[in-house]
Amino acid sequence: MSRERILGAVVLLALGLVPLAAHVMGEPFTITLATRAAILALAAVGLNIALGIGGLVSLGHATFFGIGGYAMGILASHVQNYEPMFEWPFLFEGSTSMPFIWLVAVLVSALAALLIGLLALRTSGVYFIMITLAFGQMFYFFSISWSAYGGEDGLSIYVRNGFPGLNTLDPIQFFGLCYAVLCLVLLGAHLLARSPFGLALGAARQSPDRVQAVGLDPKRLRLVGFVISGAITGLAGALFADLNRFVSPTMFSWQTSGEIMVFIILGGVGRLFGPVVGAAVFVMLEHFLGDMSEFWHIWLGLLLLAVVLFARGGLVGLIAGREKAHD
Amino acid sequence: MTEPVLETRGLVKSFGALRASDGITLDLRPGEIHAVIGPNGAGKSTMIKQLSGNIAPDEGTVHFLGRDVTGLSTMARARAGLARTFQVSALAMEDTVLQNAVLGALGASSSPYRFFRPALKRAELRDRAMAALERMGLADHAATVVSELSHGQRRQLEVAVALTLQPKAFLMDEPMAGLGGEGSQHLTGILDRLRAEAPILLIEHDMDAVFALADRISVLVYGRIIATGTVEEIRRSPEVRDAYLGDAS
Numbered sequence: 001m002s003r004e005r006i007l008g009a010v011v012l013l014a015l016g017l018v019p020l021a022a023h024v025m026g027e028p029f030t031i032t033l034a035t036r037a038a039i040l041a042l043a044a045v046g047l048n049i050a051l052g053i054g055g056l057v058s059l060g061h062a063t064f065f066g067i068g069g070y071a072m073g074i075l076a077s078h079v080q081n082y083e084p085m086f087e088w089p090f091l092f093e094g095s096t097s098m099p100f101i102w103l104v105a106v107l108v109s110a111l112a113a114l115l116i117g118l119l120a121l122r123t124s125g126v127y128f129i130m131i132t133l134a135f136g137q138m139f140y141f142f143s144i145s146w147s148a149y150g151g152e153d154g155l156s157i158y159v160r161n162g163f164p165g166l167n168t169l170d171p172i173q174f175f176g177l178c179y180a181v182l183c184l185v186l187l188g189a190h191l192l193a194r195s196p197f198g199l200a201l202g203a204a205r206q207s208p209d210r211v212q213a214v215g216l217d218p219k220r221l222r223l224v225g226f227v228i229s230g231a232i233t234g235l236a237g238a239l240f241a242d243l244n245r246f247v248s249p250t251m252f253s254w255q256t257s258g259e260i261m262v263f264i265i266l267g268g269v270g271r272l273f274g275p276v277v278g279a280a281v282f283v284m285l286e287h288f289l290g291d292m293s294e295f296w297h298i299w300l301g302l303l304l305l306a307v308v309l310f311a312r313g314g315l316v317g318l319i320a321g322r323e324k325a326h327d
Numbered sequence: 328m329t330e331p332v333l334e335t336r337g338l339v340k341s342f343g344a345l346r347a348s349d350g351i352t353l354d355l356r357p358g359e360i361h362a363v364i365g366p367n368g369a370g371k372s373t374m375i376k377q378l379s380g381n382i383a384p385d386e387g388t389v390h391f392l393g394r395d396v397t398g399l400s401t402m403a404r405a406r407a408g409l410a411r412t413f414q415v416s417a418l419a420m421e422d423t424v425l426q427n428a429v430l431g432a433l434g435a436s437s438s439p440y441r442f443f444r445p446a447l448k449r450a451e452l453r454d455r456a457m458a459a460l461e462r463m464g465l466a467d468h469a470a471t472v473v474s475e476l477s478h479g480q481r482r483q484l485e486v487a488v489a490l491t492l493q494p495k496a497f498l499m500d501e502p503m504a505g506l507g508g509e510g511s512q513h514l515t516g517i518l519d520r521l522r523a524e525a526p527i528l529l530i531e532h533d534m535d536a537v538f539a540l541a542d543r544i545s546v547l548v549y550g551r552i553i554a555t556g557t558v559e560e561i562r563r564s565p566e567v568r569d570a571y572l573g574d575a576s
């Protein structure tokens with residue numbers, strides 16, 4: 001096994017065991033922290049497909065995170081308030097079923113990624129960053145002004161949505177669910193990176209001329225990668241909203257986009273476990289340093305600077321060394 | 328006379344005041360190596376890029392396999408069977424030699440939208456890629472990352488990727504550049520056999536290779552073809568000597 005795989009296994013195991021220990025010791029807050037780390041990691045696994053494989057520096061992934069969050073908020077609020085969402089062509093009262101909410105979150109964020117991608121992928125470099133950022137801001141201000149769903153104040157959902165066979169209000173059970181989703185998506189991301197699609201998308205980042213010369217369309221490859229990436233981040237958004245039982249425009253903010261990217265840069269761009277390591281470190285810093293000082297972001301900034309300057313492969317690269325070429 | 332595989336008529340391309348292609352007419356016939364020679368900046372690469380579809384000509388047409396492809400993209404031309412190698416290697420530098428070759432095989436299969444089973448575990452892609460690498464003598468380096476290859480090996484990989492496409496015609500932009508004596512000889516042998524599979528439009532500065540390989544030679548100077556003929560005709564042509572060959576021959 002390569003060092004990277006061992007590191008990945010250790011990190012994933014730790015992320016699973018810490019909440020179990022906390023559960024035994026009766027410390028639900030630690031479980032919540034781990035759940036937060038798992039969900040943020042999932043959001044970053046999504047971005048890592050666009051950024052790490054496709055080289056698409058999207059500063060607008062909060063768009064999909066927020067769409068996932070609002071998919072949950074909107075569907076559940078209708079049930080909570082006994083107001084049908086629509087009555088035509090059939091009566092639809094909203095939903096508090098996680099699988100259904102996830103499906104909606106994934107489909108709507110995939111659609112948004114398709115439309116944004118069609119426009120943004122005509123450009124590259126700084127223009128691409130700016131267009132994705134601009135879309136994020138559009139959704140941000142739209143959600144602020146959408147008073148039907150809480151506007152600036154956001155939406156509170158008092159009861160966590162349900163999953164068949166689980167008591168999702170039990171922190172350890174909800175953690176287990178989020179953890180399982182993260183592991184499944186990581187497996188998917190691992191396969192995707194080695195699949196024909198992953199190979200072609202990676203080549204489209206490194207040498208678009210070559211990709212065209214063998215008859216493949218780099219633009220379409222990027223678009224498909226961007227859609228998959230947005231859909232995963234959207235799924236994370238739905239889980240994040242369920243964790244907090246609250247959604248607000250903050251989920252759409254450019255700070256959120258920036259944080260998702262920070263997880264990846266911290267952990268290692270294009271490394272399978274980079275997002276997990278980055279999100280876990282971020283949540284720990286936020287918790288321990290945030291308790292000591294309001295200005296903990298300064299320390300995060302310094303860490304980020306150190307990683308960018310001295311460890312281009314992120315923390316995963318630092319520990320596991322250069323990525324071995326896939327076999 | 329047999330139908331040409333690739334044919335261009337009246338190709339014109341200007342960059343501002345510079346006419347990089349000034350009415351180029353030329354064809355590539357089945358089974359031949361047609362070499363295009365000319366001084367630096369004559370417009371050879373610009374011509375190749377118009378044939379491959381990377382840049383659009385201002386005037387003129389390109390026909391491939393009897394079909395007008397002037398308006399088709401690079402991708403469409405590649406899928407129709409036109410393979411190109413680059414003057415400056417265009418490879419996925421972080422990937423392995425095998426991955427680059429598999430990319431070619433993937434292009435030939437034109438179904439990249441498969442997301443689960445690893446590309447390198449797919450026998451149909453892998454076999455095709457390995458066969459091309461073996462022909463180019465790169466099989467032993469299959470697992471090497473391209474950025475760790477020597478310059479010469481990268482040039483060989485350029486050709487190997489083109490081979491994976493099993494194309495109907497090759498466009499090769501200075502495949503020998505920087506190969507060194509032995510490398511050039513090796514590649515000369517390979518191209519010599521390759522013409523039986525698909526004709527090659529060969530841009531090359533290495534005159535030994537050109538004279539050894541070419542069935543016909545065209546001389547491009549300032550965007551114009553000043554002469555086309557057999558090796559002997561070109562060697563003897565006084566205009567070509569004046570314009571280009573100097574005392575090299």
Ligand SMILES: Nc1ncnc2c1ncn2[C@@H]1O[C@H](COP(=O)(O)OP(=O)(O)OP(=O)(O)O)[C@@H](O)[C@H]1O
Nearest residue numbers: 342345347365366367368369370371372373374414
């Ligand atoms: N995109 C471009 N924009 C402006 N000028 C260009 C462009 N591409 C090529 N040129 C110019 O067109 C002329 C022909 O260039 P080209 O690269 O086709 O020459 P070449 O025959 O391939 O030369 P070499 O033997 O050095 O490869 C040169 O003067 C070059 O500077």
Ligand SMILES: [Mg+2]
Nearest residue numbers: 371372373414
């Ligand atoms: Mg050139």
